Amino acid sequence: METYVRMPAVAGQFYPANADTLRRALQTYTNVNGDKIEALGAIVPHAGYMYSGHVAGAVFGRLNLPDRYVILCPNHTGQGEPLSIMSDGSWMTPLGEVHIDADLAGRIMTGMPVLRDDIEAQRHEHALEVQLPFLQLLVRTFEFVPITVGTSRFEHLVALGDAIARAIESRGDHVMIIASSDMNHYETDSTTRVKDRKAIDRILALDAAGLFEVVTKEHITMCGFGPAIAMITAAKAMGAKSAELIRYATSGDVSGDRDAVVGYAGIAVTK
16 A cells, blocks of 8 residues: 655745755754754744744754654644544655654554544644754654644643653654744734743743643633643653743744734753
8 A cells, every 4th residue: 555645735835845945045044053952852933934934943953853753733724633643654845755753653642542643634734844844954864753733632732742752762762852833823022922921931841731721821822832732741751851942033023013923932842
């Protein structure tokens, strides 16, 4: 049976479709100063590169990058299962094909029975796709497990994080967990910065329950808070002790429109 190849859904929209143009943009975004960080996990934004590429690039440019990843993203389309994984096959971008780590995907599914093998949730979702070209530029050859999170049930998010940690530890190799998320959406720049700081403080404290509470009570429209909670839970189970805010910005920094912005935070989680 032929394995499924997930073709690019947002090349030419969220990022350049031409490989050379894309490569040049990525090189600009990832050309950052600072000591390399040994991270267990990270939060990286997923807007169009013109808005959040410099924040994502600042994260990827600072991390010591392995050749295995679990990448979690929100489900913006509403398609497919609430908790979706692709357990085999590959994803294509203008920079080439990236294969799924089928063994690691299987281990995660074994530990998380409500996680469904489902292509539909992945087929048109941009939030994970936009992360891959950064890794293709910097790592070149790697494998990953894509997970799309369409539930806000705290107990399921924690269970997913625990299952990811157990699966990674059972393998014994270095796997980084990336949570794809933008921060608060479509409020004024000043309001967004205040709200985002509240969420960022909980993330820096590695407080998954606190993040859930503040996002819910303060009406912070952080689209990937579910992936972030799962990543924090997994990283803590694997020994994480601290986190670092690498870069923060809003779309207003690029567009000049301060009336309705989206926030972007790049965060590394470390031992």
